[in-house]
Amino acid sequence: MADNNVNSSSPAENQNHSSDETINPITNQSEVSIDAIAQKVQESMSISKRHKFWETQPVGQFKDVGNPTLPEGPIEPPTPLSEVKQEPYNLPGPYEWITCDMDTEEMCAEVYNLLANNYVEDDENMFRFNYSKDFLQWALRPPGYYRSWHIGVRVKSSKKLVAFITGVPAKIRAKDTIVNMAEINFLCVHKKLRSKRLAPVMIKEVTRRVHMENIWQAAYTAGVVLPTPISTCQYWHRSLNPKKLIDVGFSRLGARMTMSRTIKLYKLPDSPITPGFRKMELHDVPAVTRLLKEYLKQFIVAPDFDENDVEHWLLPKEDVVDSFLVESSETHDVTDFCSFYTLPSTILGNQNYSTLKAAYSYYNVSTKTPMLQLMNDALIVAKKKGYDVFNALDVMENEGILKELKFGPVRYREIQHLKTIIWKKCSDSSSCLGGVVVDNLQTQNQHRLEDSISCATFASNV
Ligand SMILES: CC(C)(COP(=O)(O)OP(=O)(O)OC[C@H]1O[C@@H](n2cnc3c(N)ncnc32)[C@H](O)[C@@H]1OP(=O)(O)O)[C@@H](O)C(=O)NCCC(=O)NCCS
Numbered sequence: 001m002a003d004n005n006v007n008s009s010s011p012a013e014n015q016n017h018s019s020d021e022t023i024n025p026i027t028n029q030s031e032v033s034i035d036a037i038a039q040k041v042q043e044s045m046s047i048s049k050r051h052k053f054w055e056t057q058p059v060g061q062f063k064d065v066g067n068p069t070l071p072e073g074p075i076e077p078p079t080p081l082s083e084v085k086q087e088p089y090n091l092p093g094p095y096e097w098i099t100c101d102m103d104t105e106e107m108c109a110e111v112y113n114l115l116a117n118n119y120v121e122d123d124e125n126m127f128r129f130n131y132s133k134d135f136l137q138w139a140l141r142p143p144g145y146y147r148s149w150h151i152g153v154r155v156k157s158s159k160k161l162v163a164f165i166t167g168v169p170a171k172i173r174a175k176d177t178i179v180n181m182a183e184i185n186f187l188c189v190h191k192k193l194r195s196k197r198l199a200p201v202m203i204k205e206v207t208r209r210v211h212m213e214n215i216w217q218a219a220y221t222a223g224v225v226l227p228t229p230i231s232t233c234q235y236w237h238r239s240l241n242p243k244k245l246i247d248v249g250f251s252r253l254g255a256r257m258t259m260s261r262t263i264k265l266y267k268l269p270d271s272p273i274t275p276g277f278r279k280m281e282l283h284d285v286p287a288v289t290r291l292l293k294e295y296l297k298q299f300i301v302a303p304d305f306d307e308n309d310v311e312h313w314l315l316p317k318e319d320v321v322d323s324f325l326v327e328s329s330e331t332h333d334v335t336d337f338c339s340f341y342t343l344p345s346t347i348l349g350n351q352n353y354s355t356l357k358a359a360y361s362y363y364n365v366s367t368k369t370p371m372l373q374l375m376n377d378a379l380i381v382a383k384k385k386g387y388d389v390f391n392a393l394d395v396m397e398n399e400g401i402l403k404e405l406k407f408g409p410v411r412y413r414e415i416q417h418l419k420t421i422i423w424k425k426c427s428d429s430s431s432c433l434g435g436v437v438v439d440n441l442q443t444q445n446q447h448r449l450e451d452s453i454s455c456a457t458f459a460s461n462v
Contacts, residue, residue, distance in 0.1 A: 060228035074217065081214055115131055119186070135341075139185070172219060240266065321339060357386060372404060
């Protein structure tokens with residue numbers, strides 16, 4: 001979800017530019033910020049912090065971190081299907097479960113409204129994710145999806161939707177093993193029902209429904225540290241419309257910077273510079289699938305995409321997902337690929353602006369065009385399409401190029417944690433994970449992994 005944390009749409013701390021910092025304005029800040037992140041993670045991972053719910057679940061536990069004797073593989077073996085609980089978990093009396101039919105406009109609108117008013121906000125409550133209905137339908141109906149995994153809670157008397165959680169199927173490769181998983185996302189409890197332990201019931205119910213399909217592992221992300229992340233990562237932000245970002249409080253004008261110098265700093269060319277750079281089309285699906293599969297082999301944990309997945313997740317959809325590729329003029333081979341998805345945030349309490357239009361880096365593959373140039377072309381098209389900011393996680397190869405492209409890191413509280421309830425024993429480096437979770441993705445039923453993976457998100461998921 002990931003969660004991307006959500007957190008994603010919060011003010012970047014990249015604006016403290018001095019006059020001689022224009023080439024790489026964020027270096028010092030990012031070093032400070034990364035120290036702060038490391039410290040925060042260590043604090044949060046202290047075993048003295050109790051997790052009444054998560055300590056009962058088949059996930060890696062903090063007390064086991066660093067224990068070399070634990071075997072690699074599932075923490076809990078599958079149960080015979082006949083032993084899976086057939087009835088839903090009990091909800092408090094006034095509430096009832098529903099299965100959300102995301103094909104219908106009415107249901108989509110209800111879910112949209114719940115999330116638009118109650119989903120993830122930044123720490124200062126200035127921005128809240130505003131997933132569009134089209135985005136929700138895209139994120140929740142990939143190939144092979146189960147309607148029963150789109151779960152709502154209503155008030156019986158008023159029928160008002162007050163909570164939501166979802167899963168979608170995904171094949172995730174961990175080392176050499178491809179595991180059928182659920183990707184859990186969009187966990188949301190209405191603001192008025194918080195801290196009543198409803199979230200654990202929702203997580204148990206989605207887990208039960210996943211088990212009913214004979215699936216025993218899941219993946220998810222969150223903006224809070226839960227037992228136990230296999231990887232952590234953070235969002236970086238690249239200003240495209242710096243004046244608006246500063247006006248709405250997303251960014252700050254750097255010390256000794258004027259608005260006009262800031263605008264100049266973030267200026268981009270009018271059109272992509274790479275010859276053969278064009279929008280992905282339906283007939284490109286096989287070539288993009290080949291390119292992506294080959295690329296993702298280098299990561300310890302990554303999605304295992306087939307052509308149907310690529311068509312669903314990466315074929316451009318207006319205001320949902322944009323994908324571009326580089327086609328060689330001589331051979332007509334597709335040599336490079338880049339993509340981003342659209343996730344606006346509502347700007348809370350600002351008289352002049354109501355929406356922040358954000359692009360989120362998704363999958364990028366370079367074989368001929370340097371990654372830096374490819375990503376710069378993605379920034380150029382995003383700017384041209386009217387996005388205010390371009391966000392990217394420091395996953396896959398992103399970390400090495402973010403500073404050079406004038407991205408700045410978020411503050412430490414906004415770090416995103418990826419955990420798997422299935423594997424455990426990971427170390428910390430975000431480059432092992434191949435994938436980007438669209439928002440906060442969560443995993444369940446953990447395995448243990450020999451190497452640790454810090455970070456990331458699996459690309460498929462929203
Ligand atoms: C996340 C949210 C559903 C949690 O609900 P809540 O009412 O605050 O918490 P509850 O009292 O129901 O449950 C608390 C338990 O849920 C766990 N929890 C909280 N946030 C969680 C998350 N994002 N993912 C998984 N578990 C989470 C807590 O750790 C706690 O379990 P523990 O005692 O083992 O630590 C709610 O705060 C919310 O809707 N927030 C806005 C949207 C959001 O942040 N969604 C999550 C995106 S990752």
